[in-house]
Amino acid sequence: MIQQIYPQVQHNYVFELNKDMHIAAAHFIPHEDAGKCQQVHGHTYFVNITIAGDELDESGFLVNFASIKKLIHKRFDHTLLNDHHDLFSSTDSNYFPTSEGVAKVIWEIVQGELDKKMNKPNCVQVFVRETPTSYVVYRPKHKEGAQ
Template sequence: MLQQVYPSARHDYCYELNKDFHFAAAHYVPAEEAGSCSMLHGHTYYANVTVAGDELDATGFLVNFSVIKKLIHDRFDHTLLNNDTDSFDEHNSERFPTTEVVARTIAELVQRYLDGTPNKPSCVQVFLRETPTSYCVYRPKRTGKAGGHE
């Protein structure tokens, strides 16, 4: 993956970790208004996941880089996203596999893992590039949690 500068997520945590990876997947947006995107097609998605926190784990990591890649790459690479009915739903536009929803889903999957770790860092941003000219940035809403993020 080429080195790239990503938009910065605002947070008050001491540590910030960023993991770049890519995955190839097909999808379609099940809505007539989506135009050509309603037809089955594929992308090589490029993702950057930002995790932040104040405490390191017993190995001195905020989170192991390989865990983040494995959570997403192993799940989505060389798949038809629409078939992942745990993540996407063809009857609910809030869960169509659009770039926005895929980015949010990546954040949710990573956060679910992080919530089970002793140091409990936060996924503060997902940058997801679908094409060379199109990308989405997803940032979970801030809450009153320590560090100021969901």
């Protein structure tokens, strides 16, 4: 894997982990303004997920790296993103499988799993590079009382 440089998110947590992965997937954008991206085409997405927290779990991890890869890579690699009807929409532009939509959906999946953990880590950033010259960063708004 080629080393990537991606934006850093500021936080006050003690621990931060970053999980990188490549996902080969196809998609199309269901909107007339998408131009040629309305046609099915593929990318090798580079994804970086940043998780932060103050407490380790009972096995000494903030989060096990393998569990994050399994959660995201196994689900999306070598798929047509538009076929994930439970995650992406053909009518709600907030859930089109654009880079922005992919980053948001990955955050929702990851944070949903993190919310089940006793040590309560938080996904503070999802970076999705669609091409060598184009990427998106998704950072959730801070919850009231969160760091």
